[in-house]
Amino acid sequence: MAMLDQIAQQRQRLSQRLIRVDAERTKLSGQLGELEIAERALSRFDGKVVAAQKPKKGRVAKTAAAAVATPKAKASQQARGTSLGDAALKAVKAHAKGASADEVRKYLSRKFGLTVRPNHLGSALQRHRRAGRLENRNQRWYLPAMA
Numbered sequence: 380m381a382m383l384d385q386i387a388q389q390r391q392r393l394s395q396r397l398i399r400v401d402a403e404r405t406k407l408s409g410q411l412g413e414l415e416i417a418e419r420a421l422s423r424f425d426g427k428v429v430a431a432q433k434p435k436k437g438r439v440a441k442t443a444a445a446a447v448a449t450p451k452a453k454a455s456q457q458a459r460g461t462s463l464g465d466a467a468l469k470a471v472k473a474h475a476k477g478a479s480a481d482e483v484r485k486y487l488s489r490k491f492g493l494t495v496r497p498n499h500l501g502s503a504l505q506r507h508r509r510a511g512r513l514e515n516r517n518q519r520w521y522l523p524a525m526a
């Protein structure tokens with residue numbers, strides 16, 4: 380019976396501890412709600428978000444820096460009106476004797492003002508290769524020969 384008493388005591392201690400943790404969680408949840416309300420009120424006066432927003436179901440939360448940086452990046456890319464894939468094709472067309480990936484990157488930077496990561500450019504070029512719009516021979520990109 381001593382073992383059953385020890386188990387019962389341990390169970391009771393754990394349930395009491397769980398009750399305390401639940402009470403603490405409820406208290407912290409209320410404080411978090413108050414802070415979010417204060418943050419929204421301050422953002423109305425200040426015009427910008429001070430901290431990250433609470434994540435909601437089905438949506439991705441943005442930090443203040445990401446929320447501010449994202450529209451600028453999209454606006455500069457949309458202002459040009461050319462996607463990376465289209466710009467890469469134009470860059471290869473501009474090089475009659477074929478273009479290396481590095482030459483394509485430099486052309487995109489110079490003519491379109493795009494700063495492109497090498498892996499993103501490689502993905503765009505490979506998509507064109509798979510679609511039959513480009514060929515890769517000796518580490519250089521060419522337009523396919525018309526037959």
